Structures are given as C-alpha cells and as structure tokens.
Amino acid sequence: MAKDTKHQLDIVSKASFLDASALTIPMLQILKEDGTLHKGAEAPDLDQATALKIFHTMQFIRILDERMIAAQRQGRISFYLSSLGEEAASIGSAAALDSADMIMGQYREQGALAYRGFTIEEFMNQLFSNERDLGKGRQMPVHYGCARLNFMTIASPLATQIPQATGYAYGQKMDQSGTCTICYFGEGAASEGDFHAGLNMAAVFKVPVIFFCRNNGYAISTPSQGEQYVGDGIAPRGVAYGMKTIRVDGNDVLAVYHATQLARKLAVEHNEPVLIEGMSYRLAGHSTSDDPSGYRSRDEEAGWRSKDPLERFQKWLVSQGWLSNDEAVSHYAEQKAMVLEALKAAETIAVPPIDELIEDVYDTPPAQLQQQLQQLKAHIRKYPEAYPKTASRLDQER
Amino acid sequence: MAKMNLLQAINNALDIAMTNHRNVYSFGEDTGAFGGVFRATSGLTAKYGRERNFNTPLVEQGILGFANGLASQGSYAVAEIQFSDYIFPAFDQIVNESAKFRYRSGNEFNVGGLTIRTPYGGGIAGGHYHSQSPEAYFAHTPGLKIVLPRNPYMAKGLLLSSIFDPNPVLFMEPKRLYRASVGEVPEQEYRLEIGKADIVKAGKDITVLAWGAQVEIAEKAAELASQDGIDCEVIDLVSILPWDIDTIAASVQKTGRLVVTQEAPLTNGFASEIAASIQERCFLYLESPIARVCGLDTPYPLCHEKEYFVDHLKVYEAIKASMSY
Numbered sequence: 001m002a003k004d005t006k007h008q009l010d011i012v013s014k015a016s017f018l019d020a021s022a023l024t025i026p027m028l029q030i031l032k033e034d035g036t037l038h039k040g041a042e043a044p045d046l047d048q049a050t051a052l053k054i055f056h057t058m059q060f061i062r063i064l065d066e067r068m069i070a071a072q073r074q075g076r077i078s079f080y081l082s083s084l085g086e087e088a089a090s091i092g093s094a095a096a097l098d099s100a101d102m103i104m105g106q107y108r109e110q111g112a113l114a115y116r117g118f119t120i121e122e123f124m125n126q127l128f129s130n131e132r133d134l135g136k137g138r139q140m141p142v143h144y145g146c147a148r149l150n151f152m153t154i155a156s157p158l159a160t161q162i163p164q165a166t167g168y169a170y171g172q173k174m175d176q177s178g179t180c181t182i183c184y185f186g187e188g189a190a191s192e193g194d195f196h197a198g199l200n201m202a203a204v205f206k207v208p209v210i211f212f213c214r215n216n217g218y219a220i221s222t223p224s225q226g227e228q229y230v231g232d233g234i235a236p237r238g239v240a241y242g243m244k245t246i247r248v249d250g251n252d253v254l255a256v257y258h259a260t261q262l263a264r265k266l267a268v269e270h271n272e273p274v275l276i277e278g279m280s281y282r283l284a285g286h287s288t289s290d291d292p293s294g295y296r297s298r299d300e301e302a303g304w305r306s307k308d309p310l311e312r313f314q315k316w317l318v319s320q321g322w323l324s325n326d327e328a329v330s331h332y333a334e335q336k337a338m339v340l341e342a343l344k345a346a347e348t349i350a351v352p353p354i355d356e357l358i359e360d361v362y363d364t365p366p367a368q369l370q371q372q373l374q375q376l377k378a379h380i381r382k383y384p385e386a387y388p389k390t391a392s393r394l395d396q397e398r
Numbered sequence: 399m400a401k402m403n404l405l406q407a408i409n410n411a412l413d414i415a416m417t418n419h420r421n422v423y424s425f426g427e428d429t430g431a432f433g434g435v436f437r438a439t440s441g442l443t444a445k446y447g448r449e450r451n452f453n454t455p456l457v458e459q460g461i462l463g464f465a466n467g468l469a470s471q472g473s474y475a476v477a478e479i480q481f482s483d484y485i486f487p488a489f490d491q492i493v494n495e496s497a498k499f500r501y502r503s504g505n506e507f508n509v510g511g512l513t514i515r516t517p518y519g520g521g522i523a524g525g526h527y528h529s530q531s532p533e534a535y536f537a538h539t540p541g542l543k544i545v546l547p548r549n550p551y552m553a554k555g556l557l558l559s560s561i562f563d564p565n566p567v568l569f570m571e572p573k574r575l576y577r578a579s580v581g582e583v584p585e586q587e588y589r590l591e592i593g594k595a596d597i598v599k600a601g602k603d604i605t606v607l608a609w610g611a612q613v614e615i616a617e618k619a620a621e622l623a624s625q626d627g628i629d630c631e632v633i634d635l636v637s638i639l640p641w642d643i644d645t646i647a648a649s650v651q652k653t654g655r656l657v658v659t660q661e662a663p664l665t666n667g668f669a670s671e672i673a674a675s676i677q678e679r680c681f682l683y684l685e686s687p688i689a690r691v692c693g694l695d696t697p698y699p700l701c702h703e704k705e706y707f708v709d710h711l712k713v714y715e716a717i718k719a720s721m722s723y
Contacts, residue, residue, distance in 0.1 A: 102471075104467075133504070134503075134504050134506055135502065135503060135504040135506070136504035136505075138501060138502055138504065139502055143502070145502075145503045145504075145506050145507065146506060147503075147506040147507060152470070152503075152507060153499075153502055153503035153504075153506055153507055155494070155495065155498070155502060157490060157494050157495070160463060160466075160490065160491060160494065160495050162463065163459070163460045163462075163463025163464050163466075163467065163491070164463050164464070164466050164467030164470065164495070165467055166460075166463070166464050166467060167463065167464035167465060167466060167467025167468035167469075167470075167471070167475070168467035168468065168470060168471045169467075170423075170464065170467070170468055170471075171421070171467075171468050171471030171472065171473045172471065174421070174423075174449060174473070175421070175471075181467075193457075193459055193487070194459055194460070194463055194490075194491075196457075197455075197457040197459050197460025197463060197464075198460060198463060198464075200455050200457070200460070201454065201455055201457070201460050201464055204454075204455055359505070360500045360501045360503075360504065360505045361500075361501050361540045361541050362500075362541065362543075362564075362565045363500070363508075363510065363564040363565055366593070366640045367640075367644075368640065368643070369540075
C-alpha cells in the first residue's frame with residue numbers, strides 16, 4: 001500500500017467510512033457470576049489479608065449505604081448518595097494502589113475512602129455536618145475529603161476532577177514521587193468537556209494517572225446506551241486519545257483489582273496514563289432525591305441484583321478457604337452495630353461555630369469578611385430564636 | 399535597575415520564580431519554546447526545559463483543570479490564558495474549583511500555588527474577542543484574588559507576589575501596554591503587596607480611581623484638569639479582590655469627590671461596587687455623586703473603538719462635571 005510520508009498514513013483510492021464496529025473492546029472477567037474462575041483464568045496476585053480487607057470494606061459500605069438511605073428517609077440527614085452494586089469497582093481498584101497514591105473521586109467512591117482507613121466516626125461527622133467534620137460542615141453529605149489518606153475532597157460539579165487528576169499526576173511525576181493518581185467518574189460525566197480535556201492532556205503529557213470510569217448505566221435518569229452515547233461506551237475514547245485502555249467487569253472484584261494493578265505499573269513505572277472502564281449497574285437511585293421506578297423497570301434491576309459483586313466475591317473467598325459463610329454473617333452484624341452506634345453519636349454533636357463561616361475562603365479572612373461576620377453575629381444576637389443552632393453558642397466561642 | 403517594557407518585566411518575574419523554586423511551572427497555548435503569542439514566556443523553555451515551561455493542547459478548561467490539580471499537589475502553577483476573552487471555557491474550573499478548593503475541603507486541600515496570567519483590555523483594534531475586560535465576573539467570586547498591574551515595575555513585583563501568594567490569583571495583564579509601557583525595574587526579586595492601593599499622585603480636590611491600563615488614562619486626565627486648576631488625587635487600586643477600601647475612603651473623605659474609570663461596560667462593572675461601598679463609608683463627605691466612566695453596554699466594538707474607549711478626555715469631562723456639580 002502507498003504511504004503518505006508527511007503524515008505517515010496509508011493511502012487508499014476508494015472512499016470508505018469507519019464506524020464503531022472498527023473497534024470493539026472486550027470485557028475482562030476473571031470471576032464468573034457463580035463465583036468460580038473462568039476456565040484458564042488465573043486469580044490475580046492477592047493475599048488472604050488483602051482479600052478479606054476488600055470483602056469487609058465492601059460489607060461495611062453496603063451497611064453504611066443502606067443505613068444512611070434509611071436515615072435520610074427518617075429526616076436525620078438531608079441527602080445521601082449510595083454506591084449499592086458498585087462496591088467492587090471502587091474498593092477493588094483502591095486496594096490495588098499504594099496508600100500514597102492520590103484518589104480523586106466523583107461522589108460514589110466511599111468504598112475507596114473506607115479502604116484507605118476513613119473511620120466510621122469520620123464518615124458520620126461529615127454526613128451530619130457537625131463540628132468534627134474535616135470539611136467543617138460546608139458540603140452536602142458524601143462530599144468527603146481527607147489529606148491524611150490522600151483522598152481529594154469531593155466536589156459536586158461533574159468531571160472537574162479529571163483534568164485536575166492530570167495536573168496532580170504531572171506534579172507527582174516531576175517530583176519523582178513514585179506515586180500515581182486514580183480518578184473516578186461515571187459514564188455520564190464522560191460527556192463533559194473536562195473529560196476530553198483531561199484525557200487528552202494526560203496522554204500528551206505522559207503522566208502517571210489511572211482514569212477509572214464506573215459505567216453504571218445511568219446518569220440520574222438518563223440511560224447510557226442510546227441517550228448518553230451511541231458508540232461502544234467510554235473505553236474507545238481512551239484508545240482515540242492514544243492511551244492504554246482496558247474494559248473490565250466492574251462487578252468482578254478480581255478483574256478490577258488485576259486491571260488496576262497492571263494500570264498502576266504502567267502509570268508509575270512508565271508514565272503511561274491508563275483508562276479503565278468498569279461495567280456495572282447503579283442498583284440504587286442516583287441519590288435520595290430520585291425514584292428509579294420513574295425511569296426503569298423492576299425486572300431490569302432484578303437482573304442486576306443477581307450479579308451482586310459481594311455475593312460473587314464471598315463465594316470465591318469461601319472456595320479459597322479464606323472465609324466461612326458464618327464468619328461473613330457475624331462480621332456483617334458486628335459492623336452494622338458499629339454503624340448504628342456511630343450514627344447516634346454523630347447526630348448529637350453540634351454544628352461548627354459560626355466563626356468558621358468565613359474561614360478558608362482565603363488563607364486568612366480579609367478585613368471586609370471579618371466585618372461581615374461581626375454584623376451577622378450582632379443580628380443573630382438580636383433574633384436568637386431564629387438561629388437556634390448558633391445563637392446559644394455565640395458567647396461561649398473564642 | 400534595568401529598563402524594561404511590561405512584557406519583559408513579566409518574563410523577568412517568571413524567570414526569577416523558576417530559578418528560585420524548582421516546582422514553578424509555566425504553561426498555556428503556544429507558551430512553550432515559541433514563548434507565547436505576546437512573547438511573555440520567551441526563553442523559559444530554553445533555560446528550564448520543556449517540562450517546566452510548555453505548550454498545552456488548545457483547551458482552556460483543561461489548562462485550568464490541569465493547573466488546579468498541579469497546584470493542589472503543592473506545585474506553583476502559572477497558567478496563561480492567551481486572551482482573557484477566551485477564559486470562559488475555564489469559568490467553571492476557576493469559580494467552582496480554584497475559588498472554592500480550600501473552603502469546601504475545610505482547608506484539607508488548597509490551590510494557593512495557582513496563578514492565572516491573562517492579557518486583557520482594548521485599544522489594540524482587537525474587536526469583540528481580543529479586547530474585553532472581564533474582571534467583574536471573577537470579582538463576584540469569593541476565594542479569588544484579582545490583580546491588575548499598570549506598568550513594568552508593578553507587573554514584576556505583583557506577579558512574584560501572585561505566584562507565591564497562598565491563594566489563587568487571577569493576574570490580568572494590560573496588553574495595550576505590553577510594549578508601550580517602559581520603565582525602570584529592579585533586577586533582583588521584590589514583591590509588592592496585593593490588596594494595597596497605590597496613590598500615584600496626591601491631590602486635594604477630587605479622587606480619580608483606576609486600575610491596570612486605565613491608570614495612565616487617569617493620570618493624563620488629571621494633567622489636563624490641573625491646567626484648569628483642579629488638583630486630582632490619582633489612585634491605582636492595584637487589586638480589585640481584595641480591594642483597599644480604606645485608602646479610597648480616606649482619600650474621598652479628604653476630597654469629597656470620586657471618579658472611577660474602567661474599560662469594561664458600565665452595568666455591573668467593578669466601578670459600581672466601589673461606588674456603592676464608598677457612598678456607604680463617605681456619605682456625609684460627598685460633594686457630588688460618585689461618577690463612573692466606563693465602556694458602553696455593548697459588545698466591544700471594532701470600527702468605533704476610539705469612540706467607545708474610555709480615554710483621558712472622557713475622564714477629564716467627568717472630573718469637571720463632578721467639580722462643578
């Protein structure tokens with residue numbers, strides 16, 4: 001075939017258009033839905049302690065999610081975002097990283113944060129916006145963040161974390177830190193401009209970043225196939241940006257773990273950004289503010305319940321002789337009791353003092369802001385019954 | 399001291415910052431080996447390598463997203479947006495991310511190392527999309543600092559302050575003056591205070607307040623007015639967020655009159671914020687209404703730029719009208 005030397009392109013003399021069928025990307029699955037390995041498949045390099053830590057974190061997050069949705073229904077917290085059904089994607093990937101690697105999440109990766117060691121008290125303090133919340137009660141529930149655990153604070157705007165992850169990883173590379181950044185987002189967020197900006201820049205700059213797309217089928221009510229995109233999902237976009245790309249079964253924790261391990265090696269050792277698309281399903285609503293029965297059938301949901309990542313992993317752990325079903329049950333009960341206790345404790349803790357309203361806008365509050373706070377305090381003192389959360393504490397504060 | 403134009407002063411500030419700190423990075427569209435369309439980053443790639451001064455793909459939201467991430471990692475990120483007219487794709491990254499990064503995390507994380515450099519303003523036959531002065535959009539966003547230098551000396555000292563300020567800074571460069579403004583600049587490192595207005599010329603009759611490229615217009619108008627026996631106090635606001643209300647209020651309490659000039663359209667411009675705040679602070683001292691001399695409420699024009707532009711004659715007329723009110 002003739003070659004165009006300037007662009008290094010093969011030359012053809014007959015017009016033909018490519019379509020999506022030119023690139024179809026398969027899905028890595030190691031564990032079958034029945035919890036046994038595919039024939040010829042090998043389990044990844046995963047020791048018993050790590051495997052059990054993953055499983056217990058998955059259990060914990062499921063309990064937390066279920067319990068906090070109930071707490072929202074009871075009016076005890078304002079809002080909640082569940083990761084029900086997607087536990088393997090966030091926890092399996094986080095487990096394959098080093099604790100010094102940065103995690104930049106969207107808002108459905110509480111599993112990754114729990115795996116890192118965020119305590120149940122820390123979760124609850126954030127959810128109840130109380131004065132022990134690391135975020136000082138400023139953001140809606142589930143917008144966690146923790147510098148100690150290298151977990152970047154969650155922000156509501158979608159996909160903004162994607163080019164930020166590229167920038168963060170650039171700094172890691174230049175510092176020769178031997179670490180990488182993992183960046184989570186959904187398939188809906190992958191329609192945002194920031195997705196394309198961030199992936200292209202990562203490929204151009206060759207930075208140690210792993211983009212992990214949780215393709216969970218829905219962006220609030222909008223189904224992925226046909227309404228969010230008509231191509232072959234998100235993975236081909238990684239290839240188009242010149243990036244190593246893999247698609248995995250997001251409900252198979254072994255596939256997720258294995259792919260992320262390999263991706264981390266590419267990122268850290270070769271400064272190769274990687275895109276992982278984890279295929280999963282958002283079993284709960286988008287948040288406590290929507291009702292999935294308005295946009296999908298119970299049959300559809302039931303079909304996905306049978307692909308439960310916890311059950312699948314539990315069967316494998318039992319078959320390995322690393323866990324008994326009784327142990328799984330008793331551990332679940334223990335964690336549930338802890339969650340309930342922490343919930344009760346956190347809801348009695350006061351909101352942060354009013355002075356914190358003006359802190360952290362800048363490194364120090366400017367004069368105009370201090371003046372605005374003084375005016376506000378004078379007003380609260382005048383009408384204390386209208387501002388009960390802060391009025392009673394005003395004069396006890398610093 | 400060395401004679402520098404405004405571009406050279408900016409280039410010199412970047413050079414010093416990059417020499418003294420290994421983790422200062424400069425990037426944007428065409429800012430690499432080429433040195434940027436205005437040449438502000440000229441020579442930096444040759445000196446520091448393409449990993450520290452580099453081209454980005456053509457995507458403003460990506461530049462700011464990347465810069466936010468790099469700054470949150472602890473580096474100093476100096477991002478150039480080629481013209482401030484093109485900053486809007488990055489608006490979300492600036493107002494929802496840069497500005498809120500520290501606050502929303504409870505100070506767990508911050509992007510204090512971020513500086514956004516962008517040329518702004520008209521007078522260069524640039525039409526709608528190479529002439530705008532969009533500072534007021536950003537001044538409505540708590541968490542940002544907005545700095546506008548008027549000459550080479552201010553540009554160098556303020557840019558060094560901006561890069562190392564522990565908060566994200568939008569540094570708006572008056573591109574009309576890039577080569578037109580020349581002055582003596584110290585060769586070594588120095589920093590100027592952000593948030594402190596500079597009294598360019600003391601006077602007793604009327605206060606004329608401007609920032610960035612408008613300061614020299616205000617000075618010219620004051621010169622004209624002095625021929626009529628009017629003694630103007632000309633103040634450069636230096637930064638509009640935070641802004642030095644104390645210096646302005648003290649001046650207006652002395653003179654009793656205030657003219658504010660800005661290149662941007664009248665309605666909802668930063669001059670309006672100043673007028674509102676100063677009348678609160680100085681109500682009983684005012685001898686005449688606070689005057690705003692601004693662009694018209696139109697998109698920035700091309701063939702009628704001269705008529706549209708806030709020049710010294712318009713400011714001079716506003717000074718006289720205020721004096722004879």
